[in-house]
Amino acid sequence: MEALGSLIHGFGVLADPMNIAYMFIGITLGVLIGVLPGLGGANGVAILLPLTFSMSPTSAIIMLSCIYWGALFGGAITSVLFNIPGEPWSVATTFDGHPMAQKGHAGEALTAAFTSSFFGAFVAVLLITFLAPVIAGFALRFGPAEFFAVQLLTFCSFVGMGSESPFKVLSAMMLGFALAAVGLDSVTGELRMTFGSVELLRGFDFLIAVIGLFGIGEILLTMEEGLAFKGKSAKINAKVVWETWKSLPRYWVTAIRGSIVGCWMGITPGGATPASFMSYGLAKRFSRNRQNFGNGEVEGVVAPETAAHAAGTSALLPMLTLGIPGSPTAAVLLGGLLIWGLQPGPLLFVEQKEFVWGLIASMYLGNIAGLIVVLTTVPVFASILRIPFSIIAPVIVVICAVGAYTVHNAFLDIVMMLVFGVVGYVFKKLSYPLAPLVLALVLGDMAESSFRQAMLVSQGDLAIFWSNPLVGGIVTLALAMLFWPLISTLLRKRQSRQDGGTHAIPVK
Amino acid sequence: MEHGTQNNDPVVSNRTMEIVVAGLFALVALVVMADSIRVGNGWGADGPKAGYFPFYVGLIMLVSSLATLAVNILRHSGERTAFVEKQQLGLVLQVLVPSVVFVILTGFLGIYLSAVLFIAFFMHWVGKYPVRTILPVAILVPAVLFVMFEIWFLVPLPKGPVEAMFGF
Numbered sequence: 001m002e003a004l005g006s007l008i009h010g011f012g013v014l015a016d017p018m019n020i021a022y023m024f025i026g027i028t029l030g031v032l033i034g035v036l037p038g039l040g041g042a043n044g045v046a047i048l049l050p051l052t053f054s055m056s057p058t059s060a061i062i063m064l065s066c067i068y069w070g071a072l073f074g075g076a077i078t079s080v081l082f083n084i085p086g087e088p089w090s091v092a093t094t095f096d097g098h099p100m101a102q103k104g105h106a107g108e109a110l111t112a113a114f115t116s117s118f119f120g121a122f123v124a125v126l127l128i129t130f131l132a133p134v135i136a137g138f139a140l141r142f143g144p145a146e147f148f149a150v151q152l153l154t155f156c157s158f159v160g161m162g163s164e165s166p167f168k169v170l171s172a173m174m175l176g177f178a179l180a181a182v183g184l185d186s187v188t189g190e191l192r193m194t195f196g197s198v199e200l201l202r203g204f205d206f207l208i209a210v211i212g213l214f215g216i217g218e219i220l221l222t223m224e225e226g227l228a229f230k231g232k233s234a235k236i237n238a239k240v241v242w243e244t245w246k247s248l249p250r251y252w253v254t255a256i257r258g259s260i261v262g263c264w265m266g267i268t269p270g271g272a273t274p275a276s277f278m279s280y281g282l283a284k285r286f287s288r289n290r291q292n293f294g295n296g297e298v299e300g301v302v303a304p305e306t307a308a309h310a311a312g313t314s315a316l317l318p319m320l321t322l323g324i325p326g327s328p329t330a331a332v333l334l335g336g337l338l339i340w341g342l343q344p345g346p347l348l349f350v351e352q353k354e355f356v357w358g359l360i361a362s363m364y365l366g367n368i369a370g371l372i373v374v375l376t377t378v379p380v381f382a383s384i385l386r387i388p389f390s391i392i393a394p395v396i397v398v399i400c401a402v403g404a405y406t407v408h409n410a411f412l413d414i415v416m417m418l419v420f421g422v423v424g425y426v427f428k429k430l431s432y433p434l435a436p437l438v439l440a441l442v443l444g445d446m447a448e449s450s451f452r453q454a455m456l457v458s459q460g461d462l463a464i465f466w467s468n469p470l471v472g473g474i475v476t477l478a479l480a481m482l483f484w485p486l487i488s489t490l491l492r493k494r495q496s497r498q499d500g501g502t503h504a505i506p507v508k
Numbered sequence: 509m510e511h512g513t514q515n516n517d518p519v520v521s522n523r524t525m526e527i528v529v530a531g532l533f534a535l536v537a538l539v540v541m542a543d544s545i546r547v548g549n550g551w552g553a554d555g556p557k558a559g560y561f562p563f564y565v566g567l568i569m570l571v572s573s574l575a576t577l578a579v580n581i582l583r584h585s586g587e588r589t590a591f592v593e594k595q596q597l598g599l600v601l602q603v604l605v606p607s608v609v610f611v612i613l614t615g616f617l618g619i620y621l622s623a624v625l626f627i628a629f630f631m632h633w634v635g636k637y638p639v640r641t642i643l644p645v646a647i648l649v650p651a652v653l654f655v656m657f658e659i660w661f662l663v664p665l666p667k668g669p670v671e672a673m674f675g676f
Binding site: 050051054165166167168170171174175177178181185187188190191192193195216219220223224388390391393394395397398399401402405406409411414415418421422425426427429430432448451452455456460 | 522525526529530533536537539540543544547551552555556557558559560561562565566568569572573575576579591592596599600602603604606607608610611614615619623626627630631634635637645649650653657661662663664665666
């Protein structure tokens, strides 16, 4: 019950009225970011990160994490009202949310979406509160080999769990590692891949990459689709909210299942998007109203929203305890920690108690604040969406440019941002995943240094990764993940041969 | 996807684009490996050399991009699907080209004035708005940014001769 005591202390940190103010600013900005095309959780936080350099780390992380919660809430608004997912993880919400809005039940759909988001996040925060100190305590005994093993597992999970071609996942990931290696090598002091250029000495900053890949890339994609926002209007009043709340407890099984799926996918870097689809699929399979799914079933809104929010929140658990983010946005927050001079990982729970527990306490309050903000301000945000894209697009490009410049006060970064934007557009269209690229760019230096340290300990012998059951288990699991696409194809082939030798199974 | 009109003509097929991108990946991988060999990819006197880790990064990238390349060369299914249609490419360039000009202008005029010009031009060209709609947006957005960054957060953004005239 030590966690409870620490949590109460954490709420004490929040008693500072400035922190509460930052929380509300963060939530509002977050919803705005979630609603606008081209600005999402990851690049929204990346753009605003430089503004927080002058704040205390605790206030800064509270504001930035609240932007993240806000973005998670905001994605639901566009999905339900406009049938346009503001964020990838709210795609599944459009399946039933938008049909509800078309039938004139937009208020119910939004209330259900926000409330189940809140529920999912709450379960994930509870999990963080009680599990994080345990994991951190356990991880304190980790050596470099163990850390590299966990990082290996993170990256291999992308290959094993991603829906994209494993070769493309690997290519994108290795590009991230290669970009991370550019510049001065901190161990030997040698210059790597700078080719005599002074500008490349600093290396590639992941914030620039995130703003370009997600921000500019998304604008180009949105423009290509030639979107015209035609939305349903939202009427939310106390009566609708109350009526919906009364009906929601019926879906408790779906909500709990969604939360569990979400927490699992968030901690392993599956991410919020697959979690929401998986939860929707499960709900559809087990629901009594199966036929009504896709035509405006409340359960079809509850399922993906609980999972997406639970995944988004629990992605912070491995970031805080192991220094390994579970999602691109968590990766940006982790980059923030590094900039503020905090070393993410198990030591954070020992050395920066106030910071960690202030953050965890702010997750509770932030989500309550988020629920209140979105329920009361939906019409305002919906009207922002009615602003035509030809006004929004240049404004967002300008904001992205400002964000890219402020990272290092370097003009070249704005140019890099545009280049990353085009790369992001092409990658998205050819389904090269962006998340492993960003994560590799953030974690590249850390992964490399833990690998080197492990190699130093063992004098270059790879057997160190099987030197004890813990590290051996993780590495073996990681390799299983890495070769999972191959294993599953072989298994399927064998299965189909046993089924009578028909070759009807399409090879991916 | 195909409606028979000229605007839907594919500019580049998916297969071509896949091959080009995979080829570029392989090229980057070779550069990474070559540079890693230059700084040393082996074992130095005090542990692994600087190129030790990036060399394998490059190697994995090379192998996986060659695999993608092979898959797409052998399989012709992506031939008929368009990576981008003519009309789509036009729309994308409508954003991309002004954005590039905006970034170049930023180098000379500073970010605020370039933003005014960029937003005004885009709204006029793509949105076909009347001047009375364009002016408030094109002036207010950069003005808000100016107040927020230069005055409130004290974060300097690139400024040009016009700001210098006002003493910033």
